[in-house]
Amino acid sequence: MPETYAAANAPGALPLVGHAWPLLHRPIPFLSSLPQYGDLVEIRLGRVRAHVPCHPQLLRRVLSDDRTYDKGGPLFTRLRDLVGNGLGSCPHRDHRRQRRLLQPAFHRTRIETYTHVMTDEALRLSTTWQPGQIIDAFPAMFGLALRTVTRTLFSSRVGEDDVAHLQRSFETALAGLFRRIFVPAPLQRLPLPANRRYARALTDLHGSVDHLIADYLSTGENAAAGHHHQDRQDLLSTLIAARDDDTALSDGELHDQVLTMLLGGAETVAAALTWALYALTRNPRVAHDLHDEVDTVLAGRPPTHRDLPHLPRTHRMISETLRLYPPAWLFTRITTRPLNLAGRYLPSGTTLVISPPALHHNPALYPRATDFCPDRWADGERPGLPPRGEFTGFGAGARRCLGDTYALAEAALTLATLTQRWRMEHAPGTDIRPAPLSAVHRPRRLLLHLTPRTPAP
Secondary structure (H helix, E strand, O other): OOOOOOEEEOOOOEOOOEOHHHHHHOHHHHHHHHHHOOOEEEEEEOOEEEEEEOOHHHHHHHHHOOOOEEEOOHHHHHHHHHHOOOOOOOOHHHHHHHHHHHHHHHOHHHHHHHHHHHHHHHHHHHHHOOOOOEEEHHHHHHHHHHHHHHHHHHOOOOOHHHHHHHHHHHHHHHHHHHHOOOOOHHHHOOOOHHHHHHHHHHHHHHHHHHHHHHHHHHOHHHHOOOOOOOOOOOHHHHHHHOEEOOEEOOHHHHHHHHHHHHHHHHHHHHHHHHHHHHHHHHOHHHHHHHHHHHHHHHOOOOOOHHHHHHOHHHHHHHHHHHHHOOOOOOEEEEEOOOEEEOOEEEOOOOEEEEOHHHHHOOOOOOOOOOOOOHHHHOOOOOOOOOOOOOOOEOEOHHHOOOOHHHHHHHHHHHHHHHHHHEEEEEOOOOEEEEOOOOOOOOEEEOEEEEEEOOOOO
């Protein structure tokens, strides 16, 4: 007998702005509350009616059919301002070719090369910290992740000024991007300060990326004519070499992929690491287990790619962080044909909202859903992984994040490196409410007091 689903409307939508207030001020509790109303719940993004799949099977259906449920809707329309037609934002018609061209950049052997950079950058940051210092975690993790992804992209260390400039431009652009989901189009065209800041941030970002690519191409053998270029064992080298029926990525496509990777490799990784450090301060037993594992496996040396399979507690902690505090908390799809979903008729062009908290915080799927419990990932046929369809940290189906292995390796190596040397407690002034208008779920301010650790012999 086929499963039947209940469709419903979320209460509290206001004229013109819809559910903008809860989505901007308390997004995670609001989205986590939706399963109580039904399996497919209608919300309002400004004037746009959108539907949130809250049942794992419904979500799996949407994520596994990217031809019917294509990238689009209010979020991706704005995201294309930022990253153009890159792998993360392009429609179905462009996706297969792009993914095939980019796949070699994330091959297992390439990831192994990148892990040297991941550990090196984490070590460099760790050695700049001082006993008794108080750090603001998210800016520190954002800078670390951005330096790491620029080095894995361009094989050379990008200057601190360039990294700081990219960081500021990303923050302004991402805040503006999310605000624009709720602001009517005519208002977005007015010469208001917020619109001017957003436009300037976009111009700066695109200019910075063009400058970085031009610098890269002008050095070494990459300046040579024709197809010949030196393989520098980095992401950009792989992208330049990428060919499909002898058609390489165009200059515009190269630009869009670099921006997509900078965005994907910085903001979300930084948010996940920030929440992981917060979870350590709140859960002394988890912190003790993590320190014990790091001390035993590494015995005082920096972690390497070979250590990754031997750090199961570290991986479980990252899985639980992504479940409880998912950085990518909302993204949109758009239907390409009329259809029925959960008994509700959805015309072509209907927006669907994919929201990890709607599943990750559901006690019917995760017992004690509000508790931080890494051990929930220890059992089952696939340790560390939930039943299919119930965990959407990296999406699923053909559009599953291509950089998932890269991100998980970076999170594990960074966490191991920082906790090997430092114990952290949150300091006064910490405010873990979500940053307002942020496209990525992160705390407003996580201040951490650092104490040096003396690992057990």
